[in-house]
Amino acid sequence: xxxxxxxxxxxxxxxxxxxxxxxxxxxxxxxxxxxxxxxxxxxxxxxxxxxxxxxxxxxxxxxxxxxxxxxxxxxxxxxxxxxxxxxxxxxxxxxxxxxxxxxxxxxxxxxxxxxxxxxxxxxxxxxxxxxxxxxxxxxxxxxxxxxxxxxxxxxxxxxxxxxxxxxxxxxxxxxxxxxxxxxxxxxxxxxxxxxxxxxxxxxxxxxxxxxxxxxxxxxxxxxxxxxxxxxxxxxxxxxxxxxxxxxxxxxxxxxxxxxxxxxxxxxxxxxxxxxxxxxxxxxxxxxxxxxxxxxxxxxxxxxxxxx
Amino acid sequence: xxxxxxxxxxxxxxxxxxxxxxxxxxxxxxxxxxxxxxxxxxxxxxxxxxxxxxxxxxxxxxxxxxxxxxxxxxxxxxxxxxxxxxxxxxxxxxxxxxxxxxxxxxxxxxxxxxxxxxxxxxxxxxxxxxxxxxxxxxxxxxxxxxxxxxxxxxxxxxxxxxxxxxxxxxxxxxxxxxxxxxxxxxxxxxxxxxxxxxxxxxxxxxxxxxxxxxxxxxxxxxxxxxxxxxxxxxxxxxxxxxxxxxxxxxxxxxxxxxxxxxxxxxxxxxxxxxxxxxxxxxxxxxxxxxxxxxxxxxxxxxxxxxx
Numbered sequence: 322x323x324x325x326x327x328x329x330x331x332x333x334x335x336x337x338x339x340x341x342x343x344x345x346x347x348x349x350x351x352x353x354x355x356x357x358x359x360x361x362x363x364x365x366x367x368x369x370x371x372x373x374x375x376x377x378x379x380x381x382x383x384x385x386x387x388x389x390x391x392x393x394x395x396x397x398x399x400x401x402x403x404x405x406x407x408x409x410x411x412x413x414x415x416x417x418x419x420x421x422x423x424x425x426x427x428x429x430x431x432x433x434x435x436x437x438x439x440x441x442x443x444x445x446x447x448x449x450x451x452x453x454x455x456x457x458x459x460x461x462x463x464x465x466x467x468x469x470x471x472x473x474x475x476x477x478x479x480x481x482x483x484x485x486x487x488x489x490x491x492x493x494x495x496x497x498x499x500x501x502x503x504x505x506x507x508x509x510x511x512x513x514x515x516x517x518x519x520x521x522x523x524x525x526x527x528x529x530x531x532x533x534x535x536x537x538x539x540x541x542x543x544x545x546x547x548x549x550x551x552x553x554x555x556x557x558x559x560x561x562x563x564x565x566x567x568x569x570x571x572x573x574x575x576x577x578x579x580x581x582x583x584x585x586x587x588x589x590x591x592x593x594x595x596x597x598x599x600x601x602x603x604x605x606x607x608x609x610x611x612x613x614x615x616x617x618x619x620x621x622x623x624x625x626x627x628x
Numbered sequence: 629x630x631x632x633x634x635x636x637x638x639x640x641x642x643x644x645x646x647x648x649x650x651x652x653x654x655x656x657x658x659x660x661x662x663x664x665x666x667x668x669x670x671x672x673x674x675x676x677x678x679x680x681x682x683x684x685x686x687x688x689x690x691x692x693x694x695x696x697x698x699x700x701x702x703x704x705x706x707x708x709x710x711x712x713x714x715x716x717x718x719x720x721x722x723x724x725x726x727x728x729x730x731x732x733x734x735x736x737x738x739x740x741x742x743x744x745x746x747x748x749x750x751x752x753x754x755x756x757x758x759x760x761x762x763x764x765x766x767x768x769x770x771x772x773x774x775x776x777x778x779x780x781x782x783x784x785x786x787x788x789x790x791x792x793x794x795x796x797x798x799x800x801x802x803x804x805x806x807x808x809x810x811x812x813x814x815x816x817x818x819x820x821x822x823x824x825x826x827x828x829x830x831x832x833x834x835x836x837x838x839x840x841x842x843x844x845x846x847x848x849x850x851x852x853x854x855x856x857x858x859x860x861x862x863x864x865x866x867x868x869x870x871x872x873x874x875x876x877x878x879x880x881x882x883x884x885x886x887x888x889x890x891x892x893x894x895x896x897x898x899x900x901x902x903x904x905x906x907x908x909x910x911x912x913x914x915x916x917x918x919x920x921x922x923x924x925x926x927x928x929x930x931x932x933x934x935x
Contacts, residue, residue, distance in 0.1 A: 334704050335670040341700075359700045360667040363642040383733035385703040389696070393648075393666045396692040397641050418732050425729035426690035427768050461734050 332585035361390035381528025457530035470521025540576035639892035668697035688835025689770035764837035777828025827927035847883035
């Protein structure tokens with residue numbers, strides 16, 4: 322099971338009622354952060370999430386509301402004598418930006434900070450999950466991300482095991498590791514004795530963007546599409562590189578992702594006003610508040626919201 | 629009357645219950661900020677104080693918890709199309725630090741940002757007030773500041789006016805401006821026809837420091853001494869460049885400032901625990917919470933706390 326935790330659901334600037342963007346994904350004992358708006362450290366304190374569990378941070382782009390919370394996070398990790406390296410991923414320009422950020426005051430990180438600049442479509446493989454990146458359209462180098470939990474093997478099928486003249490036993494652990502082993506003179510493949518693969522959750526985060534096809538492409542069969550919907554209509558959006566609720570809803574429908582979360586709400590709307598408007602346009606959409614959590618079992622078979 | 633508004637009373641890092649340092653002083657329609665920890669913009673929103681009223685920001689030193697809230701403030705001022713220049717004062721190194729900060733992302737301030745580096749003792753004169761700066765001892769270039777409200781003339785003394793054969797009239801406005809005028813063939817000095825000068829409020833902010841004599845020197849006859857008291861005892865303080873409650877209390881007594889505020893509380897103490905300890909050591913001290921306000925009439929004749 323993974324958990325998507327909304328640490329900041331608003332955009333542009335904080336208001337008393339919600340902070341600027343940050344999404345944490347919890348998988349096992351690890352926390353992955355997507356965007357780190359100013360004040361994210363305090364939001365993590367309130368959500369009781371330890372910064373020390375963060376291995377990787379993915380920044381969509383370098384507008385202030387998406388990254389200014391990084392130095393305080395780094396400062397606190399140092400205060401707590403972190404040793405593990407911190408990996409920060411971001412679009413073109415990230416290294417210079419982050420270097421300048423850490424040269425903006427007296428910082429002495431107690432750990433290595435490794436910056437990975439991403440341009441174009443990228444697929445990053447890690448132990449339990451992958452992260453894919455794709456470029457979006459926001460007037461400055463900007464990325465959307467996909468968090469893809471690794472698929473898991475199907476359940477062991479006792480009937481099939483017995484048909485091979487075998488009995489359940491420790492060999493199954495070995496088979497799980499090797500995918501194919503020899504036992505009692507027989508070659509056994511994992512796929513032969515297990516049910517259908519359990520697809521891992523797929524969470525897509527658009528970052529800031531005007532409507533763009535890449536999001537549809539990368540959200541196909543996704544579990545959760547978190548799409549910015551900064552404005553309720555085009556009139557409010559004017560010529561900024563953002564998306565309206567209606568457009569986000571269209572993109573979601575085209576992508577056939579299971580669920581849509583509307584994100585990065587402009588400070589001009591109260592939650593109530595925005596939610597009413599959003600549900601009138603897109604009744605199935607989820608409109609999170611800061612600190613809402615969505616737990617996802619597998620590829621979305623079980624999806625429930627914990628508050 | 630001026631108002632001292634505590635936007636962030638804690639030090640080192642934010643906790644759910646209090647933010648990192650920022651003090652706003654309200655004089656007339658102007659807001660002056662002393663330190664801008666991360667999240668100050670949101671604290672100002674909660675305190676209903678507009679960033680647009682800020683002309684000057686005084687940074688004590690460039691540890692993250694004292695300045696990282698600046699870029700979000702600048703970003704919001706630009707969003708609201710600010711035209712007036714913003715003056716930022718700070719210790720040695722400020723220009724480079726702030727340049728790096730603004731080069732850490734896509735910023736396009738709609739107004740000029742003028743950085744003033746201060747080293748040694750300095751006296752900055754403005755229309756309604758002065759700000760004095762002095763070096764403190766914190767292991768990195770660091771300043772303490774004094775906000776000195778301009779003294780005001782005494783009230784006009786009718787008896788003295790009559791003794792000069794004069795009657796109250798518009799000439800008094802002229803005299804106030806010129807300090808000395810000729811009327812009905814007589815030279816009249818403002819001081820001759822007014823009561824004792826009304827001393828303006830004097831608010832001293834130590835910034836982060838270990839105990840140092842400069843604070844005593846600059847706090848003499850002050851109205852309010854806001855002194856850091858990060859730790860409740862030397863054991864907790866260890867060898868960090870900070871001050872304990874007891875030491876802050878001693879400094880206050882030596883300075884003979886009217887009131888002491890204990891500030892920059894370490895995140896290791898709850899408010900309750902800290903207050904109990906503080907009042908047991910220094911019963912007269914004020915221990916503010918975030919958003920507490922202290923209104924000061926003149927040099928402290930009337931001093932009350934609005935919550």
